[in-house]
Amino acid sequence: MTKLPTTYTAIEIACEQANVVKAMLSLQQVTKKLREPEPDELLIRMEATPINPSDIAFLQGSYRVKKTMPAVPGFEGCGIIIGVGKSLDHDKWIGKRVSCFTQNDKDGCWANYFYAKPQEVMLIDESLKAEQAATFFINPFTAWGLCEIALQRESKAIVINAAGSMVAAFLFELATMHQIEVIGIVRKQETAKHLKASGWKNILVENCPDFSSQLKILLEDLAANTAFDAIAGSSAGFLLNALPPDSEVVVYGGLSNKSIADINPLGLIFDNKMITGFNLSDWMAETDSITFEVARNTLTEIILSGKVKNKVQTSYPHTEIKNAMKSYLGNMSAGKVLLTF
Numbered sequence: 001m002t003k004l005p006t007t008y009t010a011i012e013i014a015c016e017q018a019n020v021v022k023a024m025l026s027l028q029q030v031t032k033k034l035r036e037p038e039p040d041e042l043l044i045r046m047e048a049t050p051i052n053p054s055d056i057a058f059l060q061g062s063y064r065v066k067k068t069m070p071a072v073p074g075f076e077g078c079g080i081i082i083g084v085g086k087s088l089d090h091d092k093w094i095g096k097r098v099s100c101f102t103q104n105d106k107d108g109c110w111a112n113y114f115y116a117k118p119q120e121v122m123l124i125d126e127s128l129k130a131e132q133a134a135t136f137f138i139n140p141f142t143a144w145g146l147c148e149i150a151l152q153r154e155s156k157a158i159v160i161n162a163a164g165s166m167v168a169a170f171l172f173e174l175a176t177m178h179q180i181e182v183i184g185i186v187r188k189q190e191t192a193k194h195l196k197a198s199g200w201k202n203i204l205v206e207n208c209p210d211f212s213s214q215l216k217i218l219l220e221d222l223a224a225n226t227a228f229d230a231i232a233g234s235s236a237g238f239l240l241n242a243l244p245p246d247s248e249v250v251v252y253g254g255l256s257n258k259s260i261a262d263i264n265p266l267g268l269i270f271d272n273k274m275i276t277g278f279n280l281s282d283w284m285a286e287t288d289s290i291t292f293e294v295a296r297n298t299l300t301e302i303i304l305s306g307k308v309k310n311k312v313q314t315s316y317p318h319t320e321i322k323n324a325m326k327s328y329l330g331n332m333s334a335g336k337v338l339l340t341f
């Protein structure tokens with residue numbers, strides 16, 4: 001093994017801050033001691049890591065995943081394995097590029113080095129560039145899990161809000177592969193324009209005067225029976241109320257930072273409507289290795305073929321975390337902002 005430094009830098013938060021600006025300003029660069037990996041650990045030299053909505057929610061204390069403070073955030077990223085614990089297969093891991101994902105109570109991916117358990121990493125196709133590898137774990141696999149739900153429900157059409165997101169981009173591609181129509185809802189005309197240009201046929205802008213009537217027409221015409229909600233607040237209730245009997249709204253994000261409201265109880269009581277949740281970690285725990293392998297290969301193919309790529313608007317050295325967060329929060333639909341190491 002090449003000689004390693006004795007220390008490395010990481011981004012740290014001292015405590016959760018509900019105000020996103022305060023949370024951003026409180027992030028600090030710290031120096032940590034580099035140690036040998038534990039027998040069941042891999043040591044990864046990080047290349048890149050994105051800022052995701054879940055990272056923002058974590059910093060604000062509004063995410064279910066909690067870490068002992070002070071903490072190094074960052075739920076995903078990619079890097080090269082440069083150290084292998086004694087009880088692991090050295091040749092299988094050493095020198096390999098991996099995507100990492102962790103929601104455990106330990107230092108996350110916003111650091112030069114990341115200590116991972118084998119189940120927190122995925123070997124990836126060497127031709128995936130770092131920016132794709134860094135964003136490969138969370139959103140593409142979430143879209144896969146959501147598409148599985150649509151398939152189980154034999155949906156002819158689905159609805160997804162916050163449709164300018166990366167999850168929505170992958171879900172659109174996967175649903176289209178299965179001949180499932182997709183109705184996308186966004187909040188900005190600009191996002192609608194981009195999505196139309198990339199092949200979305202059914203896009204609605206939520207604050208347009210005829211939004212509700214247009215949605216009703218599309219829901220009926222396309223026979224949609226499943227909606228995927230990333231916003232919560234009144235959005236999940238709105239979708240559930242708008243959908244026909246026997247429909248399901250799957251809530252997988254809380255971008256509004258608000259509790260779900262305005263559900264018409266009659267839909268639940270008389271129309272067999274359902275509202276459920278989706279969590280990637282649970283999906284991963286419940287998914288067998290063959291399905292996971294098929295998902296990994298299909299998603300890799302989708303990215304390498306250029307059908308969908310994890311959109312990256314810009315990268316910053318990790319030392320510029322505050323500028324990186326400002327860029328991302330200023331325009332989330334423009335793509336991920338990466339921290340590089």
Ligand SMILES: NC(=O)c1ccc[n+]([C@@H]2O[C@H](COP(=O)([O-])OP(=O)(O)OC[C@H]3O[C@@H](n4cnc5c(N)ncnc54)[C@H](OP(=O)(O)O)[C@@H]3O)[C@@H](O)[C@H]2O)c1
Pocket residue numbers: 052053054138139142162163164165166167168187188191230231252253254255256278279280281331332333334335336
């Ligand atoms: N449950 C899970 O396991 C899981 C896993 C992965 C992701 N997620 C969730 O999936 C969602 C999308 O994540 P992503 O990484 O794909 O997002 P992303 O690519 O960073 O994009 C976020 C999108 O959400 C829109 N948005 C932000 N706040 C909004 C609001 N209050 N109302 C309406 N639209 C809003 C943005 O539009 P503007 O440009 O208009 O701001 C942007 O298009 C997030 O909620 C994330 O937490 C959940």
